[in-house]
Amino acid sequence: MNIKKVSAGIQAWFEERLGLSAILDFMKEKEVPQNKHTIWSYTGSLILLFFGIQVVTGIMLAFFYKPTLELANKSIGRIMTEVPLGWIIRSVHFWSATFMIAIVFVHLLSIWIIKSYRRPRELTWMSGVFLLVLSLAFGFTGYLLPWDDLSLAATKVGTDIPRSIPWVGVLATKFLRGGDDISGDTLSRFFTFHVCILPLCILAVLCLHVYFIQKQGMSLPLGAEEKGEGRRALPFWPNFIWRETIVWLVFSGLLITVAVFLPPSLGKAADLMAPAPSGIKPEWYFLFLFQTLKIFPPKILFVNGDTIAVLVIFAGVLLFFLLPMIDDKPEERKGKIITLCAYLFMIYAVAMSIWSLLD
Amino acid sequence: MMKTGKTCLLIMVIFVALGYCLSDHGLAQQTAPPAKAKEAQAKPQPDKVVAAPQNIRESSRIYVFVGWMWVSIAVLIYFLRLKIQEADRLYAARFFSPDRK
Numbered sequence: 091m092n093i094k095k096v097s098a099g100i101q102a103w104f105e106e107r108l109g110l111s112a113i114l115d116f117m118k119e120k121e122v123p124q125n126k127h128t129i130w131s132y133t134g135s136l137i138l139l140f141f142g143i144q145v146v147t148g149i150m151l152a153f154f155y156k157p158t159l160e161l162a163n164k165s166i167g168r169i170m171t172e173v174p175l176g177w178i179i180r181s182v183h184f185w186s187a188t189f190m191i192a193i194v195f196v197h198l199l200s201i202w203i204i205k206s207y208r209r210p211r212e213l214t215w216m217s218g219v220f221l222l223v224l225s226l227a228f229g230f231t232g233y234l235l236p237w238d239d240l241s242l243a244a245t246k247v248g249t250d251i252p253r254s255i256p257w258v259g260v261l262a263t264k265f266l267r268g269g270d271d272i273s274g275d276t277l278s279r280f281f282t283f284h285v286c287i288l289p290l291c292i293l294a295v296l297c298l299h300v301y302f303i304q305k306q307g308m309s310l311p312l313g314a315e316e317k318g319e320g321r322r323a324l325p326f327w328p329n330f331i332w333r334e335t336i337v338w339l340v341f342s343g344l345l346i347t348v349a350v351f352l353p354p355s356l357g358k359a360a361d362l363m364a365p366a367p368s369g370i371k372p373e374w375y376f377l378f379l380f381q382t383l384k385i386f387p388p389k390i391l392f393v394n395g396d397t398i399a400v401l402v403i404f405a406g407v408l409l410f411f412l413l414p415m416i417d418d419k420p421e422e423r424k425g426k427i428i429t430l431c432a433y434l435f436m437i438y439a440v441a442m443s444i445w446s447l448l449d
Numbered sequence: 450m451m452k453t454g455k456t457c458l459l460i461m462v463i464f465v466a467l468g469y470c471l472s473d474h475g476l477a478q479q480t481a482p483p484a485k486a487k488e489a490q491a492k493p494q495p496d497k498v499v500a501a502p503q504n505i506r507e508s509s510r511i512y513v514f515v516g517w518m519w520v521s522i523a524v525l526i527y528f529l530r531l532k533i534q535e536a537d538r539l540y541a542a543r544f545f546s547p548d549r550k
Binding site for chain 2: 118166167170171175177178180181324325328329332333335336339340342343346347350353354355356357358
């Protein structure tokens with residue numbers, strides 16, 4: 091039988107059922123604007139790459155991980171010492187999370203500075219902020235799973251933060267912990283969030299985010315039309331995809347190299363009765379928030395300092411979420427001040443993180 | 450272009466096959482026998498478990514793999530750059546443009 095005929099037959103069979111040619115036609119017609127900010131377009135797909143790596147390595151780890159007080163730490167220890175290449179799978183999972191969150195920050199900051207959230211892309215930005223919050227929630231819930239001294243103490247501090255919120259704070263802390271204090275219920279709760287609830291949420295928001303991007307197309311930077319940069323574009327398929335493949339290859343290589351040479355270690359199993367170890371620090375992406383909470387005095391005008399700090403952080407997140415609505419005149423003075431705020435935020439986050447590390 | 454494509458495919462197949470041979474099938478099997486697991490449970494727990502290759506054989510394999518990976522990436526980037534140049538040339542010549550037909 092002719093191979094070409096068979097392959098054409100298989101292709102026709104799938105085409106009739108799935109209509110894949112429509113997707114290919116869409117990809118061929120889709121164009122990516124070419125300008126000095128095009129480099130930032132690669133960050134979106136890189137996030138997807140690292141998310142995919144985390145899903146795969148996370149499933150591999152879940153084959154061996156046991157979310158109980160007695161076995162959580164031991165099972166991670168077993169993954170690292172007995173399972174063939176288990177330590178490297180854990181390391182890739184750990185580092186891909188770090189890379190992903192770093193690139194999510196870069197992606198959002200670049201959009202903030204280029205002002206790609208301008209009308210009609212407000213929903214794309216909002217879904218992106220949701221994805222950032224979900225990524226941070228992944229990091230927070232995953233941090234407890236090794237169940238060592240440091241992860242227990244950091245989770246105690248982290249779950250205690252919502253307590254300062256008026257009216258709903260105590261309930262939120264109880265909900266996160268599955269009781270008044272951290273226990274085995276907290277561990278199984280965090281595990282369920284980490285492997286079931288958050289992946290479902292992130293998939294749903296990711297689908298929406300990608301849909302919004304496809305619907306609205308990729309935006310041009312502010313003022314690009316006037317500079318004549320509006321007409322320059324590259325076809326998504328194959329010109330942009332080949333370029334994107336190079337970026338994926340380089341970052342995959344970097345991830346594996348870092349994972350091999352800097353694997354995370356595992357502390358001894360957490361003891362619920364033991365006092366908290368000194369120098370508790372959260373993961374790097376929470377450091378600036380952690381330090382922000384620390385700089386507030388215990389009392390400000392008869393109000394608890396923690397409450398004010400948490401409310402200030404919440405207000406900041408809300409402003410960040412509503413940025414496209416606030417920055418409604420990007421070309422004007424207000425828009426320029428908002429761009430300046432992006433740079434100030436970056437300086438603040440880096441300075442606070444360094445302060446927290448040195449503290 | 451066709452010739453470059455075939456060469457690229459052949460090199461990729463060779464590298465993938467080489468990588469598979471070196472990989473020792475990754476996480477496919479759990480090798481610890483039950484007796485060994487019991488023995489490990491009885492041992493006092495160390496203060497810190499450091500992640501590292503378990504023996505010299507594994508560590509050499511890992512380092513060879515990292516080296517091989519970067520060589521493969523360099524080769525693939527070389528071929529991808531050729532592909533990009535070709536795709537850009539065809540796009541500049543409006544090869545796939547409907548008004549060219």
